Amino acid sequence: MKILIPFFSATGNTAKITKVIQESFNRLGAKADDLDITSYSSRQSALDLKSYDAVVFGAPIFSNRAPRIVREWLMTLDGNGKKCSTFFTYGGFTVHPTHYSTKEILQKQNFVLVSSAEFLGKHTFNLGGWKAIPDRPDKSDFDVARQFVTETYKRFTGEDKNILGELEKTTHTEEELDSFESFRFKAVTQLPTREGKDCSMCMICEELCPTEAMKAEAGEAQAGKCIACLRCVYNCPDEALKINDFSHIWPMKLKMENETEETIRNKKSKIYL
Ligand SMILES: Cc1cc2nc3c(=O)[nH]c(=O)nc-3n(C[C@H](O)[C@H](O)[C@H](O)COP(=O)(O)O)c2cc1C
Ligand code: SF4
Ligand code: SF4
Incomplete structure (x- = not known):
């Protein structure tokens, strides 16, 4: 088979x-x-x-x-x-x-x-x-x-x-589910952006981006195309691409979802x- x-x-x-x-x-x-x-x-x-x-x-x-x-x-x-x-x-x-x-x-x-x-x-x-x-x-x-x-x-x-x-x-409609998708840019992450000058222009971020949102030259993801998958950030060999720090949202996320670090770990x- x-x-x-x-x-x-x-x-x-x-x-x-x-x-x-x-x-x-x-x-x-x-x-x-x-x-x-x-x-x-x-x-x-x-x-x-x-x-x-x-x-x-x-x-x-x-x-x-x-x-x-x-x-x-x-x-x-x-x-x-x-x-x-x-x-x-x-x-x-x-x-x-x-x-x-x-x-x-x-x-x-x-x-x-x-x-x-x-x-x-x-x-x-x-x-x-x-x-x-x-x-x-x-x-x-x-x-x-x-x-x-x-x-x-x-x-x-x-x-x-x-x-x-x-x-x-x-019970959510497709439209409501769509709005949850766009909510992540309002509530959690901003677009990945290159910070500083430590970029070797390897083009990996552009090649790997699943939506063609990332342009290595510009060093910034295009709004509308980016789906916040963070593949570019994860794979940048120079750690030159960054997203905003949203660690302050973590306690709120756990509370909203009625979870603790232990319940999700288990x-x-x-x-x-
Ligand atoms: C944009 C986005 C939305 C996500 N939404 C959820 C979610 O609704 N529930 C959840 O438990 N994890 C969510 N996650 C976490 C991913 O599902 C999880 O990290 C997944 O294993 C990533 O798979 P990958 O490493 O193969 O890309 C989300 C991650 C991203 C980037
Ligand atoms: S993956 Fe990193 S080092 Fe390579 S071009 Fe993109 S930002 Fe520069
Ligand atoms: S987060 Fe994902 S979709 Fe957005 S630019 Fe990076 S690789 Fe492309």
């Missing part, structure tokens, strides 16, 4: 889980290929899925859903009745309705979703001073990833004939069947 694993990963968490998932499928006898769709150029040509029997999509959770650019990319695919699965990494806060909203898109694109999973990962906004689970994903998450593959493979091969059951929905990765 040939399986494709397209994944989006701005700061590496989803990539780590992808690797474990790929290895686990191969150990079960499948031929699993990964496909990194994080860079802008990787999402520009149509993806032909004809040679694959099943697909596993991986992405981080950005404001209660898969990142907008991933959702838009999924809408370009033709599932042609193929079985698929999804998995997400998140920073310990809101998960839903990510699984449900992605399922809705995949069903419209004529995929049959058989399973889903969520995995803990260091929060991207730790780069701006948050303190959310800096050491995940870890072994406990990788063990859940292996279990997820075992259950998903049974469904891909037909040994288990069930498909994914009910998922948690939301969360476990989870499989949906």
Whole structure:
């Protein structure tokens, strides 16, 4: 069985889980290929899925859903009745309705979703001073990833004939969810900007930016295009790109979400069947 694993990963968490998932499928006898769709150029040509029997999509959770650019990319695919699965990494806060909203898109694109999973990962906004689970994903998450593959493979091969059951929905409208997405620029992060003169002009920030928002020469992300994924900040070899310090928001964030550093640290990765 040939399986494709397209994944989006701005700061590496989803990539780590992808690797474990790929290895686990191969150990079960499948031929699993990964496909990194994080860079802008990787999402520009149509993806032909004809040679694959099943697909596993991986992405981080950005404001209660898969990142907008991933959702838009999924809408370009033709599932042609193929079985698929999804998995997400998140920073310990809101998960839903990510699984449900992605399922809705995949069903419209004529995929049959058989399973889903969520995995803990260091929060991207730790780069701006948050303190959310800096050491995940870890072994406990990788063990859940292996279990997820075992259950998903049974469904891909037909040994288990069930498909994914009910998922948690939301009372929020799509417009409200969209406004949560833009709220992050008002409440949390500003646009990444180069500070000082320690830039070697390696162009990495521009090449890696998933939305073409970052222009290395200007040293500033373009408003409207930037999705605050912080891939440029995370990967700048000279640590020349900065975002504002939002560590003062951390206690408020915990209070608003009714969490403590301990409750989010104790969360476990989870499989949906
Ligand atoms: C713009 C943005 C929005 C995010 N929204 C959420 C969220 O709603 N809930 C959550 O728990 N984590 C959220 N996170 C944290 C990421 O989901 C988490 O760090 C993820 O593992 C990053 O994956 P990556 O390293 O593969 O890019 C958000 C991160 C970013 C950059
Ligand atoms: S990645 Fe950093 S060092 Fe390289 S061009 Fe961008 S700002 Fe400069
Ligand atoms: S400019 Fe914005 S969208 Fe591009 S890599 Fe940086 S944070 Fe992500």
